[in-house]
Amino acid sequence: MDKQYVLSLIADILKAFGETFQMVGISLAISVALGTPLGLLLYVTSKNLFWQNRAVNAVSGFIINVIRSTPFVILLVILLPITQKIIGTTIGPIAASVPLAIAATVFYARLVQASLCEIDRGIIEAAVSFGASPMQIIKNVLVPEAMPGLLRGLTVTAISLIGYSAMAGIVGGGGVGDLAIRFGYYRYQTDIMFITVAILIVLVQAVQMVGDVIAEKSNKK
Numbered sequence: 001m002d003k004q005y006v007l008s009l010i011a012d013i014l015k016a017f018g019e020t021f022q023m024v025g026i027s028l029a030i031s032v033a034l035g036t037p038l039g040l041l042l043y044v045t046s047k048n049l050f051w052q053n054r055a056v057n058a059v060s061g062f063i064i065n066v067i068r069s070t071p072f073v074i075l076l077v078i079l080l081p082i083t084q085k086i087i088g089t090t091i092g093p094i095a096a097s098v099p100l101a102i103a104a105t106v107f108y109a110r111l112v113q114a115s116l117c118e119i120d121r122g123i124i125e126a127a128v129s130f131g132a133s134p135m136q137i138i139k140n141v142l143v144p145e146a147m148p149g150l151l152r153g154l155t156v157t158a159i160s161l162i163g164y165s166a167m168a169g170i171v172g173g174g175g176v177g178d179l180a181i182r183f184g185y186y187r188y189q190t191d192i193m194f195i196t197v198a199i200l201i202v203l204v205q206a207v208q209m210v211g212d213v214i215a216e217k218s219n220k221k
Contacts, residue, residue: 031104039112096173115149155211
């Protein structure tokens with residue numbers, strides 16, 4: 001194999017994974033910043049809790065379910081006008097981060113809600129009986145108690161984003177998906193696609209292992 005071709009291929013792979021990391025990093029940061037309070041909102045407005053609000057809970061839950069039930073490829077297309085207005089373009093990893101962030105935010109919000117639902121209600125009732133305010137309960141009880149679950153949810157979200165980012169590459173987002181299509185589909189170089197998939201498998205395994213270790217260390221029980 002020609003040395004120049006190999007060097008060019010390595011450069012393409014490094015660029016593609018750099019774009020994927022960019023998409024995943026931006027989207028993951030936004031999903032944590034927005035998904036965490038959204039998940040908390042879903043939990044504290046549910047039945048028999050201090051901020052119970054059936055209307056808010058139902059509306060926010062409905063919106064989340066609508067976004068989650070929309071296939072990501074279709075969501076990409078639907079959000080193209082919004083992406084154009086926010087970023088000024090629909091091409092590239094930054095533009096792809098908009099639909100990725102929206103999909104990841106609602107996904108992570110549900111994981112946050114699920115982690116909070118695992119907390120013993122007795123702990124919350126004890127905090128209320130001691131006169132703790134709702135914000136104190138959220139800060140000092142809910143978040144610390146749910147932290148292992150929140151971190152595991154973050155790991156799942158990160159892995160899901162890696163797969164979503166590959167789909168974003170198909171519609172001009174760049175990254176691994178774009179590389180696989182260009183080499184594996186248009187040029188019939190399936191060996192490049194296999195290499196890409198192998199690297200992704202290693203990457204996902206590494207993310208899962210690191211996430212599990214961090215979550216386990218955060219578990220004080």
